[in-house]
Amino acid sequence: MLEIKNLSVEVGGRRILNDVNLSVERGHINVLFGPNGAGKSALLMTVMGFSGYNVVEGQIIFNDEDITNLPINERAKKGIGIMTQRPPNMPGIKLRDLFKITAKESIDIEKLAEELDMSRFLDRGINVGFSGGEIKRSELLQLAVQQPSLYLLDEPESGVDLVSIEKVGNKISELLHKDIKCAGERYKKGKSALIITHTGQILDYIEADRGYILSNGTIMCSGNPRELLNEIKNQGYGGCIRCKMMQS
Ligand SMILES: Nc1ncnc2c1ncn2[C@@H]1O[C@H](COP(=O)(O)OP(=O)(O)OP(=O)(O)O)[C@@H](O)[C@H]1O
């Protein structure tokens, strides 16, 4: 579904990502670990197509199509959705207004908002005065309404309290895992995701297929996400960098 090939990216004239290779198959959930400043958010922003992230080498392939140079709105129409780490405030634009543009016809916005405890935010300026956890729930609600086929989630658990984390985790799991019923047959949803996490808390709610460690703009290693998380907890990121040096 998503293939990132030899991707190098500059931001503000500075090389942030270097020869990144990463893929997410249809129906798979991959997680991305890495220290602060590694370039994780930059990678997601580049895949989504935000301006300022200049691809200087490599390709982004989505559903067998090269989207490297497509504008952000075209990527959204093709089924890519993002929860960014720091979404902007949008005074004067209500969530309800946004949903008039992004919602699929069959979506019950009121019900989704209620499930995420967001009903009272539908008529407020987007993110204006929202708390950290409220912003995350708002971002998740926007994705639940948009129903993309590839979810890019930047630290979905960050800043979310211990009670709300269950709500957020279960909603993400439901969006990604639940089967759909069509003409009496059950089909896998086939939704894919690339999720950035520091704590791995989200792994309690979703079944991740593969983990990647990004450090200093480069993928250092990939493998079983829980094993990678344990390695990071036990040895820090240094072990991973040593392993990469031994391989090369
Ligand atoms: N506009 C910019 N100009 C210069 N450097 C930038 C710019 N935007 C991002 N960077 C740098 O790119 C690097 C990667 O940033 P990024 O936000 O992708 O890190 P991250 O891996 O998501 O870190 P964190 O875990 O802290 O969220 C950082 O060193 C950051 O300062």
Ligand SMILES: [Mg+2]
């Ligand atoms: Mg980040």
